[in-house]
Amino acid sequence: MSVATTPEAPLERDLQISAPSLWTRLRRHKAAVVGGTGLALIVLACVLLPVILHVNPDAIDFLAFRAPPSLHHIMGTDDLGRDEFVRVLYGGRISLLVGFLAMAIGVGIGGVVGAVSGYFGGSVDFLLMRVVDVALSIPRLFLLLLLSVTIGASVFDVALIIGMTTWMYPARIMRAQVMSLKSREYVVAARSIGASSTRILLRTLMPNSIAPLIVNGTIQVGQAIVSESVMSFLGYGIQPPTPSWGNMLTDAQTFINTAPWLAIFPGLMIVITVLAFNLVGDALRDALDPTGQRGAMGRKAAKEA
Amino acid sequence: MWVYVARRLLLSIPVMLGITILIFAIAHSLPGGPLAMYLDTPTMTHAEIQHLTVQLGLNRPLYDQYISWLGKALQGDFGHSFVDGQPVLHVIGERLGATVELMLTAVIVSYGLAFVVGIASAVTQYSVFDYVMTVLSYAGMAMPVFWLGIILMLFFAVDLHWLPTFGMFTPGVPYSIWDNLKHLILPATTLVVYTLAQESRYVRSSMLEVLQQDFIRTARAKGLPERAVLYRHALRNALLPVVTVMMLDFAFLVSGALITETVFAWPGMGRLFFTSLQQGDYPVVVGIAVLISVVVVLVNILTDVIYAVVDPRIQYS
Numbered sequence: 001m002s003v004a005t006t007p008e009a010p011l012e013r014d015l016q017i018s019a020p021s022l023w024t025r026l027r028r029h030k031a032a033v034v035g036g037t038g039l040a041l042i043v044l045a046c047v048l049l050p051v052i053l054h055v056n057p058d059a060i061d062f063l064a065f066r067a068p069p070s071l072h073h074i075m076g077t078d079d080l081g082r083d084e085f086v087r088v089l090y091g092g093r094i095s096l097l098v099g100f101l102a103m104a105i106g107v108g109i110g111g112v113v114g115a116v117s118g119y120f121g122g123s124v125d126f127l128l129m130r131v132v133d134v135a136l137s138i139p140r141l142f143l144l145l146l147l148s149v150t151i152g153a154s155v156f157d158v159a160l161i162i163g164m165t166t167w168m169y170p171a172r173i174m175r176a177q178v179m180s181l182k183s184r185e186y187v188v189a190a191r192s193i194g195a196s197s198t199r200i201l202l203r204t205l206m207p208n209s210i211a212p213l214i215v216n217g218t219i220q221v222g223q224a225i226v227s228e229s230v231m232s233f234l235g236y237g238i239q240p241p242t243p244s245w246g247n248m249l250t251d252a253q254t255f256i257n258t259a260p261w262l263a264i265f266p267g268l269m270i271v272i273t274v275l276a277f278n279l280v281g282d283a284l285r286d287a288l289d290p291t292g293q294r295g296a297m298g299r300k301a302a303k304e305a
Numbered sequence: 306m307w308v309y310v311a312r313r314l315l316l317s318i319p320v321m322l323g324i325t326i327l328i329f330a331i332a333h334s335l336p337g338g339p340l341a342m343y344l345d346t347p348t349m350t351h352a353e354i355q356h357l358t359v360q361l362g363l364n365r366p367l368y369d370q371y372i373s374w375l376g377k378a379l380q381g382d383f384g385h386s387f388v389d390g391q392p393v394l395h396v397i398g399e400r401l402g403a404t405v406e407l408m409l410t411a412v413i414v415s416y417g418l419a420f421v422v423g424i425a426s427a428v429t430q431y432s433v434f435d436y437v438m439t440v441l442s443y444a445g446m447a448m449p450v451f452w453l454g455i456i457l458m459l460f461f462a463v464d465l466h467w468l469p470t471f472g473m474f475t476p477g478v479p480y481s482i483w484d485n486l487k488h489l490i491l492p493a494t495t496l497v498v499y500t501l502a503q504e505s506r507y508v509r510s511s512m513l514e515v516l517q518q519d520f521i522r523t524a525r526a527k528g529l530p531e532r533a534v535l536y537r538h539a540l541r542n543a544l545l546p547v548v549t550v551m552m553l554d555f556a557f558l559v560s561g562a563l564i565t566e567t568v569f570a571w572p573g574m575g576r577l578f579f580t581s582l583q584q585g586d587y588p589v590v591v592g593i594a595v596l597i598s599v600v601v602v603l604v605n606i607l608t609d610v611i612y613a614v615v616d617p618r619i620q621y622s
Contacts (some may be wrong), residue, residue: 130323133323135327138324138594142328149582234564234579
């Protein structure tokens with residue numbers, strides 16, 4: 001066995017998703033509880049706190065430029081006197097939004113490509129898988145930067161670009177799933193009553209292949225947040241004044257001598273959030289496939305930021 | 306076996322062509338076109354830009370430009386930099402050494418440490434050490450590499466003043482290896498932590514898997530000392546999948562190195578790519594991206610071949 005081939009290995013048994021037992025298994029899983037709670041707290045804080053506190057991310061405190069963390073500004077203020085904590089919350093909204101959107105795009109493209117490739121096989125499969133090989137051979141940073149110069153830097157653009165550089169992993173997973181399922185009786189039965197290929201793919205094969213995609217998708221959200229931060233840090237992602245965890249770190253390096261807290265907090269939020277997504281992803285895989293190995297986290301599939 | 310190598314190389318040709326087409330197409334759809342940098346230059350007249358467009362063949366259809374670019378690239382001519390007129394390969398060559406120095410240091414240290422940490426974790430599974438290492442590697446994997454670089458810089462360069470913040474040499478000081486090494490420590494450490502988090506997990510899980518096997522029990526049962534069981538029996542069998550995955554992670558390592566270079570202003574290819582992209586110097590951008598991607602493909606083939614040669618269980622027909 002090697003970790004790299006795991007995503008392609010056809011799964012022998014059907015992964016079962018039954019909501020009550022899944023929930024029970026997740027609740028017993030320590031990593032799931034820690035990761036899930038952390039994730040819920042972060043999402044709730046970013047979504048609700050700005051509304052409850054009635055704060056403006058662009059509000060300037062003229063008495064505090066680059067002020068260190070204090071009771072008044074718990075994460076300090078930036079070079080323009082804006083409260084870092086408030087900006088971390090607003091930045092979190094953008095980063096999380098990009099993360100989920102990019103995952104949806106990547107898993108969407110990958111799911112369709114993988115299903116088509118696995119179902120039709122032959123030259124279609126060969127061609128699509130070579131495209132996957134091409135996309136996987138170019139180090140991702142090149143693609144991320146080149147595409148962002150070409151496409152743009154809005155929230156949707158950034159999510160689209162990240163999705164365009166990650167669809168290969170879900171594609172391979174989906175292909176393996178569909179290939180292992182397509183000769184099952186219920187698929188043959190569907191075909192025998194005259195169901196079209198599209199119908200078989202959409203109604204029969206894809207819904208039954210969704211479990212490993214959910215696992216991959218969870219981890220992809222975290223990885224997309226990292227990708228966004230890299231792009232924004234290099235100036236090609238979300239553009240200021242809209243805060244994102246990535247672009248908040250761009251200026252941080254300039255002021256690293258005078259305001260180190262600006263470099264610490266947004267990055268810490270990224271680490272905690274991505275860690276939480278990884279833990280939940282691992283736990284989901286364990287829960288969906290209780291007989292399988294425990295998550296080793298060493299999946300190349302989702303990494304390579 | 307040579308048939309296998311030849312077949313792998315043959316199969317990789319469409320992939321390499323695909324890489325060049327994709328990169329070429331994206332680079333040529335940059336807004337303002339490849340000559341965008343000249344459009345803002347006040348000393349350039351419209352006529353001069355027109356002349357340059359024709360001279361560089363940019364008025365021809367894209368596929369036509371691609372074919373002539375590919376024809377020259379296959380002979381090692383990637384065109385000339387827009388910024389200083391030097392051949393692209395020459396520009397890249399000047400930066401190659403710095404990137405190799407950084408990546409090689411990081412690879413040797415991190416892969417070495419990965420084995421130490423991974424084996425120690427596997428042997429003492431569920432101990433405090435294993436637990437701490439697991440938590441650290443989870444954290445390491447969740448960390449954007451540039452942020453790790455900034456934090457290390459903040460701590461060791463800004464606060465403690467132990468090490469220089471950026472660059473490869475101290476400007477104005479005659480070259481010395483010691484000076485170079487001092488500059489290397491922070492970027493290399495960044496890259497080491499970034500890869501170690503991942504690679505030590507591979508070693509750990511591979512070792513754990515092998516340690517469960519029957520032949521290990523047999524080795525212990527016949528009274529071999531634990532050291533011999535670990536290194537002569539377990540590690541040798543755990544090595545192959547680990548080395549394979551490590552080599553397949555080459556593209557991942559390249560991305561990490563490129564980002565690390567931009568954080569520490571390390572004058573390697575990553576930084577060159579980034580500045581060239583900002584300057585719209587697209588022959589250099591295309592050259593770097595294509596060359597590195599081709600290297601990735603070759604490394605992947607090499608990995609498969611090594612795997613097939615070393616592991617007698619694999620048939621390469």
